[in-house]
């Protein structure tokens with residue numbers, strides 16, 4: 001057996017022994033033998049005589065030379081991960097030639113082929129698969145890149161920065177040279193070569209810079225690129241207006257590729273995107289797809305400042321750029337449209353996925369302390385909880401204080417590779433505030449639970465909140481210190497009017513919880529207030545407010561905070577589910593709750609999008625997060641019953657609402673129409689639970705819609721409800737959309753999400769379908785990652801769900817470990833299931849552990865899980 005992978009620790013950080021000032025790359029592109037000639041100016045960093053140790057993997061070293069003198073084999077040492085050169089002068093020109101095989105690069109890391117095009121993915125540690133280098137983000141160099149390739153097959157040769165030379169070469173080849181004046185870490189390096197359709201536009205920055213915008217898509221897809229281009233221009237304008245940050249090169253390129261492990265990559269001046277976050281028209285993309293494009297285009301663009309100009313010192317600091325950039329893209333989406341809807345969706349991601357990660361064997365702080373495989377830390381914790389931590393700073397400082405902090409951060413650190421600590425310090429210094437305790441959000445993993453008890457004294461008109469916080473232990477962190485938790489509060493009278501209370505600890509409706517146990521006294525309560533806590537989800541915590549159903553219904557009726565209104569309904573659903581589970585009794589939603597929902601649906605002034613969200617019950621996966629020991633069948637059954645009860649008792653109202661909001665006229669993408677579709681389609685998903693002929697006809701008509709949002713909603717409603725038309729819809733949809741891979745992904749996902757006993761067999765069969773392929777991450781995520789989030793079907797008592805997923809993981813361990821690792825996350829929590837499932841899960845994990853050539857990505861998770 002080969003040696004076990006080793007962990008790196010955050011506190012072991014050492015500055016690099018050498019720096020690289022310039023890199024000149026000359027790349028001869030070829031399917032199986034691309035040659036990379038890399039000429040670097042290397043300089044010793046500090047007084048030491050240590051050798052130069054370069055990272056390098058999966059390539060063939062052809063030659064090494066110092067100042068033009070080729071080294072002999074005894075002048076360097078090579079392992080499968082490093083190249084060590086001793087006796088280097090303090091400054092020199094180091095040349096390295098390597099050979100790589102892009103066409104066989106199925107891991108999609110380094111230089112690979114996506115369809116007919118060459119492209120690269122270097123974050124986090126992919127550059128070391130292109131050439132030997134100091135592959136760490138604190139080594140910043142100026143890159144010049146020359147690409148050579150066949151001119152007819154690869155008319156576009158792209159790299160970072162500006163094009164500075166080009167010309168024809170022998171045998172029908174050509175070359176282009178690019179120069180990027182901004183020193184950058186190698187993870188931001190990119191090249192692309194291919195034949196594309198090109199959408200062009202321009203943007204003039206607030207500084208008067210004229211920027212060419214270029215969007216490269218597969219031939220024939222130009223019509224699907226306009227929305228991404230509009231989103232890009234909107235992002236550029238928004239970053240100027242809200243953050244005062246302008247673009248800094250004369251050209252900004254985005255390339256859409258079909259083979260990509262993640263969403264998109266912010267390479268300097270040359271973003272590479274998963275095609276699903278670029279291509280959209282109303283026939284082949286849903287409303288949600290359009291919104292995702294807006295958000296991902298924004299995200300990658302915003303990285304130009306928060307990530308590229310100011311980058312990370314080491315990968316433990318990943319949340320420095322990702323948490324902040326997610327916060328920025330969330331704010332962008334919210335400023336563009338439907339802020340409350342975006343916020344509630346972000347909260348749903350936190351509660352369903354991040355809270356689950358926090359209670360799993362892989363729990364880690366937003367700034368991890370220990371990493372084996374960096375690719376395992378591009379997580380909802382680093383990204384989304386990281387964004388929540390930035391949002392809490394924003395809540396505590398206000399927009400102007402936060403912007404003052406941002407300004408200082410940029411002034412101090414532009415052009416540098418820095419730490420989360422540097423960001424916090426800038427926020428502190430710009431605001432004369434002390435974030436000592438707040439820093440614990442960076443240090444401690446786990447989700448705190450805040451428990452609130454209220455009391456009211458009529459005679460003194462005082463209202464008290466007794467708050468405790470507790471954070472469960474996570475691996476390696478048995479004891480937790482209290483967090484600084486901003487709690488935004490709202491008070492209403494019994495009649496639903498806003499109520500102003502006085503409290504010395506209250507600052508702009510926010511109180512800071514800083515101790516394990518704390519009491520806040522409010523005065524001026526002329527009657528007992530109805531209190532709403534954590535308005536806007538002001539902190540990433542579990543809230544235990546001990547509300548009665550009456551209080552929840554009051555909040556649902558009164559609160560002007562979209563989160564609080566939505567959450568009240570969620571809590572009502574959860575209670576009904578939990579009580580059915582714990583009493584092993586049929587689910588029963590109270591008449592008051594039904595009436596309240598009915599009332600909401602019939603109010604003329606309600607935002608239809610929020611009504612849609614209100615009607616959507618928590619997923620089985622989200623419900624499972626409420627349990628230390630997960631009762632799979634009981635949760636599944638309670639959730640199904642709740643849907644049926646809502647469908648039955650609200651039937652008339654749902655019909656009326658459907659009729660009032662169902663599509664009329666041509667599809668348009670705007671906030672009002674999106675909201676109408678959300679509500680109509682949510683109603684339809686409930687109505688489909690009735691086997692009526694009238695409803696079947698409605699589904700059949702809706703399935704013929706002129707847009708994918710409605711068409712897919714009809715499919716989804718029929719499949720989820722197992723309506724009699726479901727099988728026909730599945731066939732017709734496949735017939736209609738075969739050949740449109742991104743649309744077929746939704747077809748795969750709908751079937752994998754179905755809460756039916758035959759879903760497993762269906763998913764297995766679909767792995768053989770022409771629309772599926774193990775080679776493309778989008779296909780794997782659509783079918784198999786979706787299945788891993790289908791609680792009751794993944795966790796079948798017979799273990800077949802586990803066997804299916806681990807079989808796929810074994811296969812992808814060889815070809816694409818990054819994707820394999822993403823499928824593994826749902827299997828790590830064996831401890832939270834009954835003995836039978838524990839045994840089944842452990843057997844699968846132990847078998848994975850014994851795999852020869854187990855990838856680091858999988859090793860880290862399996863080991864962590866089995867160590868529990």
Ligand code: TRP
Nearest residue numbers: 123124261262263264265266378
């Ligand atoms: N930095 C990218 C983003 O935030 C993330 C990313 C894209 C990535 N591709 C990757 C991370 C591959 C790891 C591996 O949007």
Ligand code: ZN
Nearest residue numbers: 299303322325
């Ligand atoms: Zn990012």
